[in-house]
Amino acid sequence: MNIILEGLVKAFWLIVSLDREVYEIMFLSLRVSGTAVLIGALLGVPSGATVGLKEFFGKRFLMSVINTLMGLPPVVVGLLVYLLLSTSGPLGVFQLLYSPEAMIIAQLIMVIPIVMGVTISSVSSVSKAIREKALSLGATNWQMTLKVLKEAKLGILTALIVSFGAAISEVGAVMIVGGNIRWATRVLTTAIVFETELGEFGLAIALGLILLLLAFVINWVLTYLQWSGLRR
Amino acid sequence: MRPLVETLNLSKLYDGTDALKNVNVEVNRGEVLAVVGPSGSGKTTLLRLMNLLETPSSGQILFDGRDVACSDADRLTLRRRMGMVFQQAVLFNETVCENIAYPLKIRGYLKKKSGLKVRDALKLVGLSGFEKKRATGLSGGEAQRVALAQAMISEPELLLLDEPTVNLDPRNVSIIESVISKVNRERGTTIILATHNMLQAEQLATKVAVLREGELVEIGDSKEIFRKPSDFLAMFGRVLNVFTGQSQLTEEGTAIIDIGEGFKIEALTTKTGSITVFIRPEEIIVSKTPIVSSARNMLKGKVEEILALDQTVQLKVDAARQFTVNITKKSFQEMRINLGSDIYLSFKASSVHIV
Numbered sequence: 130m131n132i133i134l135e136g137l138v139k140a141f142w143l144i145v146s147l148d149r150e151v152y153e154i155m156f157l158s159l160r161v162s163g164t165a166v167l168i169g170a171l172l173g174v175p176s177g178a179t180v181g182l183k184e185f186f187g188k189r190f191l192m193s194v195i196n197t198l199m200g201l202p203p204v205v206v207g208l209l210v211y212l213l214l215s216t217s218g219p220l221g222v223f224q225l226l227y228s229p230e231a232m233i234i235a236q237l238i239m240v241i242p243i244v245m246g247v248t249i250s251s252v253s254s255v256s257k258a259i260r261e262k263a264l265s266l267g268a269t270n271w272q273m274t275l276k277v278l279k280e281a282k283l284g285i286l287t288a289l290i291v292s293f294g295a296a297i298s299e300v301g302a303v304m305i306v307g308g309n310i311r312w313a314t315r316v317l318t319t320a321i322v323f324e325t326e327l328g329e330f331g332l333a334i335a336l337g338l339i340l341l342l343l344a345f346v347i348n349w350v351l352t353y354l355q356w357s358g359l360r361r
Numbered sequence: 362m363r364p365l366v367e368t369l370n371l372s373k374l375y376d377g378t379d380a381l382k383n384v385n386v387e388v389n390r391g392e393v394l395a396v397v398g399p400s401g402s403g404k405t406t407l408l409r410l411m412n413l414l415e416t417p418s419s420g421q422i423l424f425d426g427r428d429v430a431c432s433d434a435d436r437l438t439l440r441r442r443m444g445m446v447f448q449q450a451v452l453f454n455e456t457v458c459e460n461i462a463y464p465l466k467i468r469g470y471l472k473k474k475s476g477l478k479v480r481d482a483l484k485l486v487g488l489s490g491f492e493k494k495r496a497t498g499l500s501g502g503e504a505q506r507v508a509l510a511q512a513m514i515s516e517p518e519l520l521l522l523d524e525p526t527v528n529l530d531p532r533n534v535s536i537i538e539s540v541i542s543k544v545n546r547e548r549g550t551t552i553i554l555a556t557h558n559m560l561q562a563e564q565l566a567t568k569v570a571v572l573r574e575g576e577l578v579e580i581g582d583s584k585e586i587f588r589k590p591s592d593f594l595a596m597f598g599r600v601l602n603v604f605t606g607q608s609q610l611t612e613e614g615t616a617i618i619d620i621g622e623g624f625k626i627e628a629l630t631t632k633t634g635s636i637t638v639f640i641r642p643e644e645i646i647v648s649k650t651p652i653v654s655s656a657r658n659m660l661k662g663k664v665e666e667i668l669a670l671d672q673t674v675q676l677k678v679d680a681a682r683q684f685t686v687n688i689t690k691k692s693f694q695e696m697r698i699n700l701g702s703d704i705y706l707s708f709k710a711s712s713v714h715i716v
Binding site: 256258259261262263264265266267268269272276279280 | 412414437440441444445447449451452453454455463464467468511512515
């Protein structure tokens with residue numbers, strides 16, 4: 130009980146005193162996961178919309194694959210990216226291992242199936258009648274797709290919420306490809322693991338609280354957007 | 362002058378069944394074609410093919426002389442010259458204004474210019490001031506009027522209307538009908554209207570095409586077709602006052618048809634045996650007392666139902682069989698008709714149409 134209480138006090142102090150290391154860690158977490166989600170959205174939303182709106186051979190199979198990848202264990206992604214980026218790996222020449230870029234790549238691989246999967250299901254749920262309506266009114270295929278995405282925006286915001294939550298809270302992949310290097314690749318989750326192992330519960334709790342708070346604020350903003358979209 | 366739309370042996374197969382079989386239809390500029398037929402007769406399929414939402418299994422569609430089986434870009438150009446209203450109003454989840462402006466937006470109109478057009482379009486369908494409303498919160502009738510405004514805002518040469526008034530209340534129906542005839546009259550928009558409402562077809566159309574199980578069974582001038590509806594048209598078309606009875610010839614060369622319970626009506630026919638006839642509601646004269654007139658038929662009946670329509674009052678009258686008659690609101694008031702009132706129905710022998 131004492132340990133938790135002491136931890137909470139220390140956490141509070143670290144947060145209000147604007148401890149430089151704590152904030153550095155927080156910003157790196159935000160940068161890595163935010164970038165991964167942003168790139169994931171740029172790639173995943175259009176490709177998800179294409180898969181969702183087009184009929185082609187093997188569509189069901191592709192969707193099963195995407196659904197499976199949505200539950201990809203982060204450690205496995207970490208291992209895969211590690212093997213790709215390690216000096217002897219195929220992408221070793223870029224020397225990206227143990228850098229924030231490697232962490233972004235790993236989280237991106239996790240995020241893309243989530244964004245795609247949720248986008249596919251939400252554009253598919255926009256009725257065929259809406260698509261035909263847009264075409265009938267003279268839309269090009271591209272204009273029709275934009276219209277469908279607009280109609281599916283709640284689902285797409287859900288995709289962003291879910292993937293940001295998955296990215297910022299995962300530890301396996303960033304630990305393997307980032308290496309948890311202080312001042313370089315240490316993010317909230319890896320720092321919590323590290324500090325807990327050291328018995329530095331105060332710092333671990335502080336980082337844990339920040340992680341929760343961040344996840345909450347981001348979700349709150351996105352949920353707000355989602356509901357205002359629903360109400361309008 | 363070449364027709365605006367023409368189909369040549371148009372056929373469409375859905376899962377092995379013929380939705381349309383060798384349909385040849387010609388619609389000239391400025392015409393209103395009513396496509397009538399029971400559900401499943403292929404009306405919607407024909408309109409969807411014309412709107413290029415489906416591709417024919419065989420046959421051709423010519424729009425303004427051009428085969429619509431062309432490149433995607435050309436099809437887009439052709440499609441942008443028409444507008445379509447679907448049976449179920451489908452609107453985007455945004456404001457009424459954004460919905461109606463959409464066809465202009467995708468054609469690259471500036472916001473300012475489209476705003477004025479939207480206002481005019483809303484005025485036309487009687488929904489001025491609805492701009493900021495959420496389209497998804499509208500009633501069925503309002504939504505269909507918005508859909509109509511949306512289809513017309515780009516001033517299409519051809520307007521395809523797929524049962525636009527089905528399941529709507531009489532007020533919305535009459536608003537939509539008057540908008541349809543107005544755009545045809547004032548803008549010269551060519552209209553193809555799929556409907557199973559015969560009165561609507563008769564009231565709006567200059568030309569009628571009758572579909573039955575995917576085949577075109579009749580096409581021609583609306584007046585001609587409705588003056589002498591075929592068996593088929595009378596059967597499905599909710600032509601009112603349809604009766605079957607035994608016909609016997611009289612010495613004067615007319616026929617007396619026993620429609621049951623001792624009620625007999627006189628008709629101009631030489632057919633005997635079991636025949637089916639119909640009498641149009643507007644050809645029946647209603648009176649409170651027996652009248653002396655040239656009409657050969659007079660039946661006494663009781664008013665069972667009173668329905669106020671837009672300009673007329675429709676009465677259902679029990680006179681051996683149920684008759685439907687239409688009278689003006691004014692005569693309805695002057696005659697002081699109530700439920701249960703006894704009234705007399707008179708009509709000429711020549712108004713008894715043989716099916």
